[in-house]
Amino acid sequence: MNATGITDAVRADFDTCLADADEGGALELAVGLVTSGVSAEDVLLGLVAPAQVRVGERWECGEWTVAQEHAATHVSRLTVDAVASAAPVGGGSPRHVLVACSDGEWHVLPSHILAEVMRLRGFQVRSLGGSVSPHELLSDVHQNGPDVVALSCTLTFNLPLAQRQIETCQCAGIPVMAGGPGFGPEGTWAYALGADLYAADARDAAEALLHRWPPVLCGESSVQAGAVEEYAALVRRRPELLADLIHVLRDVFPGLRERPGGSGLSDVPYPSDIPSPSGVPGPSGREHEDGTDFLGRLLDSLAAAVFVDDARVFTGQLAFASAYFSARSVEPRCLLAMTDALADRLRGSPRTLDTLSAGHRCLATREADSRRPG
Missing domain, CATH: 1.20.920 (Histone Acetyltransferase; Chain A)
Known part of the structure; x- marks a missing residue:
């Protein structure tokens, strides 16, 4: 048993559930870990997220069809919801985070996991899901007044669209934390676009905001004319x-x-x-x-x-x-x-x-x- 209580055998069992599109088996395994004392955050980041990467690798190398990937991803989404529901949520924090995917970005699971980890840490979280346009983002910012927008981007060709969202938030006086591989190694392209913060994963995002609250506007775009x-x-x-x-x-x-x-x-x-x-x-x-x-x-x-x-x-x-x-x-x-x-x-x-x-x-x-x- 490792530090989180998630063994290689457990990971293999979960991978099998995804391969078989076994919703019941996946939920029973993941929720069982939480009820046995493993933190929900560890289950989300140490079991579900790495398993989804392996799903991608199986598709990329031709081992799986896109239908198999869709079925496995559906099970992963259900598992995230079930794990979050089974865990106690921290409360009372006035910190308000708006989570959204960059415009054109339909990889929703990373932002879904981020939102749940933030809730588990006691943040107030509002999640807008996939491919949020600058107009939609600005409207929600004005209506709900978040302290920070957490922007997820997996695919690099969405970077120009992401900059429009970053600029939109900053014009409204709201700092942006960027995350996801689409923003490059160590957030290189996040900072180039003018993001105020970058986090490599959901745990880093929560830690950064807990220790650097309130976030401030400090980003500056280096994109040349x-x-x-x-x-x-x-x-x-x-x-x-x-x-x-x-x-x-x-x-x-x-x-x-x-x-x-x-x-x-x-x-x-x-x-x-x-x-x-x-x-x-x-x-x-x-x-x-x-x-x-x-x-x-x-x-x-x-x-x-x-x-x-x-x-x-x-x-x-x-x-x-x-x-x-x-x-x-x-x-x-x-x-x-x-x-x-x-x-x-x-x-x-x-x-x-x-x-x-x-x-x-x-x-x-x-x-x-x-x-x-x-």
């Missing part, structure tokens, strides 16, 4: 660039024409609630997207990388896409052809070209590594 200009140009040209990519793929890889949907990536399912392992940008959170949408996400990642002036946003998405394709016997060379085609069409955009060059190097290195013996 030139980056915003190139980002806006990429957004305007997105339909044109997407059409170009599809034609390039058909010309370079004629065999892709025979696959349903035209692009050769016609049935790329994205899971609904996977915190991407190791912070690598992962699936979009939508129930089902076709290959055109998949290519669009790559364009969105390119635009977001230009916006925050950090090629890692784009290279991370390329690395994920390459691994995803390899696991499904799709030739990852199509990503290299795509990157080169974009560079040819975007010669007048220096930041974008630098980002695409980094993407080319990343893919070339991965291909070379894959060909090495052993």
Whole structure:
């Protein structure tokens, strides 16, 4: 038995419940831990959250279908609710936290766990769920007057949209705590967007707010005007660039024409609630997207990388896409052809070209590594 009371055998049993979509078994196991004396916070962060990461890994490597992922995620959500209901909640705190996902972000489970951990710590919590627009966020801030907004982002291509939410809150005088792998290693991109605080996980978020209350407005965006200009140009040209990519793929890889949907990536399912392992940008959170949408996400990642002036946003998405394709016997060379085609069409955009060059190097290195013996 480890410090939290959650053994490897317990984790394996919970993983089996998720694999079998066994709601009853999962709830009995998790709630049983709480009633036996394991803290609800430890169950949420030491059992449920890591299990969901493993769900994502199984989907990414092709072991699970998107339907299996959806079923497992549904069980995880039910488990979070059951564990929170079984535990005593701290009370009496005047600290009011508003929890929301960034605009375009449908990975709700991380914010769900955050909200429950905050409640267990005695905070007053209001949760708005997935993909909250700046207008919706501002309306709720004005109506309910939180002391701080906790903003969750899993996917890096949502960073430009997240900045709008951060700016909206700060204009209303409300500080923002950012969290999630979408904000980069150690919150690099959260601070670049002007967030006031960053927390790596729900426990860190609660500790930070308990020890640094009240939170204050101190963030400042470092996004440059030139980056915003190139980002806006990429957004305007997105339909044109997407059409170009599809034609390039058909010309370079004629065999892709025979696959349903035209692009050769016609049935790329994205899971609904996977915190991407190791912070690598992962699936979009939508129930089902076709290959055109998949290519669009790559364009969105390119635009977001230009916006925050950090090629890692784009290279991370390329690395994920390459691994995803390899696991499904799709030739990852199509990503290299795509990157080169974009560079040819975007010669007048220096930041974008630098980002695409980094993407080319990343893919070339991965291909070379894959060909090495052993």
